[in-house]
Amino acid sequence: MNDAVLAVRGIEKRFGAVAALRGVDLELRTGGALAILGPNGAGKTTLLRIMAGLSHPTAGRIELAGQKTPRSGVGFLGHATLLYPELTARENLIFAGRLQHVAQPAQRADVLLAEEGLADVANRRAGTFSRGMSQRLSIARARVHDPNLLLLDEPYTGLDRRAADRLTHHLRRLRDAGHSLVLVTHDVRQAAELADAAVILVAGRIVYRTGDEGLRGDDLETAFSAALDSAA
Amino acid sequence: MNVTLAILWKDLVTEWRSRDRVIAMLIFSLLMAVIFHFALPDQRPEEIRSQAPGLLWTAYIFAALLGLNRSFALELDNDALSGMALAPGNRGWIFLGKAAANFVLIGLVEALTACVFALFFDLNLTPVVPSLAAVVALGTLGICAVGTLFSAMAVRTRFREVLLPILLLPALFPVLAGSVNGTIAVLNNQPLPFEAVQLLIVVDGIYLIVSFLGFDYILDE
């Protein structure tokens, strides 16, 4: 518990009568990378949005190390880009930085644009970006306040093989730099490449989690197939 | 407070680049002026003048509805609303930013609409600009306070464009009563009536407080 950056305790979430999450417990140690896998409708995105503070659980709670104000210290990469097409890449980052109380949003934006390889297009409107560029800008947006914890919802959607590999490489670098990651996906291969722990969510419950020996791609593959069969 | 200014800046920049909200509101209120002309035919100038305050505020409220409906609709593209909701701390500041942007944009449209009404209905507004501006500002503040709150609610329901006027109009009766009353006095070259100004200040205050506090609950899922 002491070195956990994130603890999820007994989270339940209902939308009206429909239960999306039925008691989820999780822990993520500092610097770790956790993959949340599951079939469609398992509650993965709901869980991630609760972790980010965008959604209130019906029951249970989220503990984030060192968090004083709600929603601080968390970076969130959503299914959508969260970007304004009318604003330039740089303006998008400055705006996000000001929302997150970053001290010098303009400087921070320039640093991130350089890191994400977007310095050349900094003054182009985000609406003109390709999917891959938008994705990199979204990651920069999520990192604008240098959060301890990055929450990523299906970051590979819509990326071609090369762009996906580059993203994996990039996220590994972030992890090595001390960020903790939570990655929601339905792709076992990508989960295995990036994460050091994984859980499988089916119908709002965790049906499998990696043990102390860490994440092994083959085991995860088997468990995931079994989970899909049980859910079908 | 920084969050409020950031959102105000963002809304004004995006509007400056597209200009679609202001232009739509403006064309709409021009149309209203023409509709009033045909709806009240064969009136002598002094009759029209006596009805001008009510007509003006009718145009204002419906033009504002148009603008308010778009205010959060443009946050739904790319789920930008979630991006705002992620901002740490009290979300009341987000509300203030959105309300301030609406106030500026709607205020701009109202100023231009007043000029058009003055031309069409032969009103001489020049001597009363300061007091008229004061009444319009107070009324618009009330409209923007609840309007921004309800717009954030309506935008995430079915039939959002239909729901906003139904939610908002009943809440605007006190604003409308105070504003029209004040405008009548101003256009008759009388001093601002104390009761109307007092009413508008009280309503604005209440609506701002309720919306500031309520907004935290609105943005949650």
Add this chain to the structure above:
Amino acid sequence: MTESATREEATTGSSEFSRSRLEKRVDGLRGPSGIAMAILAVGYAYTVVAAPIDSVQGVIQKILYVHPPLAYGAYLGFVVTAIAGVLYLRSGREEFDRLAISGAEVGVIFCTLMLITGPIWARGTWGKWWSWDPRLTVTLLLWFVYLAYLLLRSFSGSGARTARFASIYGIVGIVLIPLNYYIIEMFGARSMHPENLKGGSLGEGMGLPFLMGNLTLFFAFVYLLILRWDVEGLRALDARRTAERDAAGSGAD
């Protein structure tokens, strides 16, 4: 720690499959209030029939024994909605949201009846169906607010978000009551409502049926409110059981 921690204790109660203890306890009051309403209604009908016919207005005056008590019911309903809304926002407990719906619906029924009985009396006494009498206007404005409330609920589905939207709208609605009264006072429209009720100077023989009307309709209000709350609770329970059955079914296939 996030703010969600504080909500945990309050919300775990609603995650089990039954109505809350509060709802069950209140449900016990439904029978007695129904019986009280039924007994009072008999006495009410008798006293209204037995009351003297007004020398000026004629038999139409007897609407007085229905109309003002309806107004109290309407206001009571809207106050219940606002208070339940505040309680829901503070605690997150769904039964308060269900109470808020019940208050609004019963309030709208009373308000609608008030808006029907008022003009009937006005036609008989003032000679026209509608006049922009201050109190009539305030009631009409209020009626629109709560129709909008019900529409908001039906347009945004079930769930916590709808409940929060509705709670806030219910609070704005209650704030509007004094504001509307204030604008009508301020703009000095002349009231056509008889003011003699305030002085307590009802004609001879008119006091008892008036009192009976108030009591009967109060118990009718309580009975309907609890009944509605009860129905909403059972409906939520049923929806959850169905959803759970569907979820279990799809897992077993």
